[in-house]
Amino acid sequence: MVVLNFTLTPEAASKVHDLLVCLGKFSETVAIEARRERFTFTALNSSKSAYCAVTLDGKQFFRQYECIPDAGGTDGRFSCSMYTRALLSVFKGRLYDPLGRDGAVERCEVSLQDQDNEAYCRFIIKMVCNQGVTKTYKLTYEAVDVMHALFDRSVAQNRWSMHSGATREYIEYFGTKTELLDIFTGEDGRCVFKSYTEKISDGKEILKHPLVTAVAVNTSDFEYFNVQAGLHIVISVKDFKAIVLHADTLKTSLKAYYSQPTRPLQFSYGCDGLVAEFTLMTSGDYTGAPPTPTPAPQQHTATPQQSRQASHSPSAASERTDMRSMRSEMPPPVQPASRRDQNGRLRNPGSRQPSSAPSQSQTVPPQAEPEDEESLFVPHNDTRMQEEEDAAWAPMDYDKEETLGWDASADHDAAVFPTFRDSGSMSRTTTTDSNMVIEPTQRLSEITGLW
C-alpha cells in the first residue's frame, strides 16, 4: 500500500499546469514517479527521441509532501502513468488568481487511493476554493515502470546558458513549417540558430522549401558560453520551442549541455524547487543547398556561415549516404580498418548510435581529429583534401556507374557507394582508383596462365 499525498499552493498548481502543457506537447501520456523526497513528471515522445523530466522537490515546491512507497527501501518509488489531457482538465490555466475572486483556488490536495478495501485505485485531486466550493477529481492511472534516459554531463563539454526570455524572442522568428534547428557555433564569436527542414514539399505550394531562418547571436550575449567552434548540432524545432516556452514561464536561465552531433543533448533549467531536464536526440546532418538549383538568397542568410556549406554534396546524395551509414551501424562485426566514415575518421567500432538518430554527421571540426594509423587510406588531415574527397564522393551521375564494387544487399540505391557495406571489400580499390592513379605493376603481356 502506497501512501502519497501532498498539498499545493495555487501558484504551485499553476506551475503544474504550465509544465503539463509543455509535457503534453511531447506525449499524450505523462508518467509520474513519486519518491520519498521528490516527485517527478516524465514524458517520452512517440519516436523516443525526446525525454522530458520535471522534478519537484518535496520540501520546496509543495506546501506539504508525504510519500511512503511500499517497496524498495529508501529508494523506493511509486510510478504510474496518466493521460496528460486528464491532468490538464484538472489543473486548468488561471488557477492562480492574485485577487482572490470568487472561484479562486485556496489550495490543492492530492492523494492516492490505493488501498485494498477500496474497489478502485484512483489519483485524487481536490481543489478547495473559497466560498465553500470544493472540486474533487478522481483520475484513473496505469501502473507502469518509468523509463529514464541517461545523460552524462561530464561527457558533455559543450555548454551554454542563456536567459529564457531572450531565447523566447528568437523562437518567434522560426518558420512554422520548419522541423529542424541547427545550433552552430561559428569562429567569429557568434552562435547561429537556424531553423529549416529537409523535406521538399511537393504539390501546389510555391515555395518548395519552407523558409529557412537563421538567428545569429553574439556569444557575449549568452550568460555562459563554452562550445567548440564550428560545431553543428541539430535538434527538433518543435521540441525546442516547447522547452523555451516553458522555461520562459519560470523566467529563468536555460542551460544546454551537449558533446557532439548524434550524442544526446540536454536542456536544463529550474527554480524554486522545480527542475526540468529535457534530453533530446541530435543529429548533425546539416544539409546545405537543395539538389534543385534554387535562388541562392533564399538559402543563404546574412550571417557568415562556414564555407563548408559550399562544399557539401547536394542533399540527395547525403540522404543516401545517411541511410547507408545508418545501416552500417548495425551490429555485424566491425571491420577493422576499412571502415571509415566519409569524413575520413575512423569511427569508434563499438559505438552504439541511438537507433533513432538519422546519420553520422558530415561535418568535421576544422581541427584535425587524430587519425588512426591502422587505416590503409592515405590520411587526410587537411580541410582542402577533405573537401575534395567529399566532392569525389558526390557523383550524381546515375548513368555511369563507375563502381566496381559488389554489394551483397539488394538495395539498389546504394549502388554508387558500396564502400560502407560490410561486404564491400572491393571498396578499397574503388576508393583508391578515384583518388589516385596507381600504375599497374605488370603488363598484360607478362601475365601467363590466367587465361
Add this chain to the structure above:
Amino acid sequence: MPDEPPVLTAVSSSARQLFTLLRCIAFASKAHVQLSHEGLKFSVDEASVMEASAFLDKSLFTTYSFHAPPVPPPSADSDDEEATPPLTFHISLAALLETLQIFGLTDPDASRPPWARDNPYPTSTAFSNNVLGMNNLCRITYDAPGAPLSVILTEASIRTSCDLTTYQPEYTDEIPFDRQSLAFKTIMRGSWLHDAILELSSTSPEKLTMYARMVRGKPLFALSSTGTLGSARVEFNNQPPKSTLRPTAAKPDEANTPPVNLLETFQLSDPDTVLRASYKYSLIQKAARAMSVATKVSVRVDMQGVLSMQFMIEVEAAAGGGSSQVSFVDFRFVPLVDDEDEGGDEGETLMQNGEGDDSHDAF
C-alpha cells in the same frame, strides 16, 4: 375584421434584453409562443424529457397591449380552461433570434470591455446604447390569429421589419412538476452552478448526479459525474473556509456585510437521507447559457425526481432609466432511472461519512 385591434402590440426599447432572455432557451429551432395579458411566454422542449421556457413580462416593454381575439364559439382550438384562452402558436425561434440581432448590437458582452462582462449584477448604463444616444426600438405586433408575427426594429434612421410565419401549435404535455411536494430546494448564485457544470464537462460524462444532504446541521449540495478519464465532483457547502492564504482584496463594502452564504436557501424534505438524482448531462448542459447570465438560480427536485431550475435574470434597465427588470427562465428535466447496480460512483464515499456501501459499478 379590419376594425379589430391587433391582438398584440408591444414596444420594447431594447431588443437586447429580449435577445438575452431568448438566447437562454435557444437550443431548439422552434418555440411555442403563448400570448396573454401578462406577457409573452416562449417555451421549447426536447423530446419530452426536457423543457424550457422564458417569460417576457409586460413590464419589460414600454408599451404592451393585448386584445384577445374573439373566441369562435365551438372551436377545436379553445380547449383551454380560462375565459380568455391564451393565444398560442409556433414560431421559428432561430429566425426570431436572428431578427433581434439584426443590428448586431444586441449582445451586451461584445460591447462591454472584458472586465465588465458576465457580471451578474446589473452593469452601469454608461455603456448602454441609450446613454450613447441611439434610438433603439423594437416593436412586436401580432394582428390576428394566423397572421405572421411582425417584428420591426428601428435604430436611428434605419428601420427593419421582419414578418415571421406562425404555425399551428403542437401541443405536448408539460413535464409534470409538483411544486407542492418538493424533495429538495436550494437557491444559489447562477455563476457557481455554471462553473460546476463546466468543471464536470472535463470528464465528458453521460450522466450527472446531484446529491444533497445535511452534514452536521450544515447543508451540502454536490454535483458529480463520471467519464472515461475518471470522475469529478463539485461540492457546495455553506461553511466558508477561513481564507488562510491571502486576505481578499476586499471591496470596501464587503468588509462590513456578513459573507453571503453560497446556498442561500436549503430545504430537504427528509434531512436524514441523502437525496440523489441523476440526469442526462447533455441536457443539463443546454441550460449553461442561462446559468451564465442568471443572477440566482433556484434548484428544486420534486418527489418523483423531476428537476426544475428557475433562473432569475436581471436585464439592464429600459430606456429612460428605471430599475432593471427581473425575468425568469425555467428549465425542467426528467430524471434518469437508476439501475440496480448503479451505486453512484466512488463519489458516494466522499460524502464525509463514508456511507458508500455500493461502490461497485458497471465497470
